[in-house]
Ligand SMILES: Nc1nc2c(c(=O)[nH]1)N[C@@H](CN(C=O)c1ccc(C(=O)N[C@@H](CCC(=O)O)C(=O)O)cc1)CN2
């Protein structure tokens with residue numbers, strides 16, 4: 001293997017330390033960031049993520065509330081809870097854990113969260129602000145990708161970035177963020193002809209398609225930075241990314257592992273957004 005590993009856990013820990021320090025200073029001014037996490041149903045993976053979010057809040061000195069609602073909760077009951085949290089003064093961020101049960105319309109729920117408290121960055125106004133370059137709360141996983149690049153000294157500026165996948169939660173926003181960071185961005189998807197050839201042109205290759213081990217060594221330009229946002233559960237229970245790590249690492253200059261790459265950044269960027277929302281709510285600039 002020739003590639004250097006981008007250690008998402010280590011970088012995430014460094015950022016958390018910065019957040020912890022800033023939170024302590026903020027508390028001396030009487031401001032404590034507060035996050036409300038809402039979980040509907042008993043999806044096992046979601047339960048783990050929600051627990052980890054509450055733990056991160058405790059660890060960093062945030063106030064937090066976790067609302068665990070039964071799977072049968074109606075959409076209007078959930079919207080009622082969001083309405084209450086929107087008006088609750090000690091809550092700066094509201095996160096509704098996804099996926100939601102099928103009888104609840106995700107869009108209606110996201111639209112109901114007040115933009116100032118949209119720490120997931122999924123609200124249409126947050127998405128619009130990202131598109132036009134206004135300051136907004138950025139979606140956590142895409143923001144985590146940019147942090148990983150910057151903190152490994154791999155600034156996107158002037159580079160050719162190829163993004164594989166066009167989802168609303170990763171592919172599209174990460175493309176916009178790379179563009180904002182002055183990369184030349186190519187967005188690709190399942191109908192892009194000769195995807196390996198396009199991928200091979202990338203200085204920075206970001207993969208978020210949900211196909212286990214899709215990206216092989218011959219998709220990677222020698223020395224390129226490969227960021228794997230995929231999280232696929234294999235039949236043996238093991239987690240793997242959208243990149244065939246062992247193979248692609250033979251060509252890449254830098255590469256993220258799964259687990260331990262992009263994943264740990266998601267909750268850390270959520271904490272960063274909550275801190276930012278708390279500062280804004282109290283008229284304190286970053
Ligand atoms: N409202 C939201 N729902 C969901 C989001 C989100 O950002 N907002 N993202 C995912 C789940 N998620 C956080 O909610 C999340 C996923 C993965 C990780 C993570 O640390 N992954 C680790 C591996 C974990 C494991 O072993 O299972 C890694 O990749 O290293 C954190 C958070 C969907 N829902």
Ligand SMILES: [Mg+2]
Pocket residue numbers: 008228256257258259260261262263264
């Ligand atoms: Mg990872």
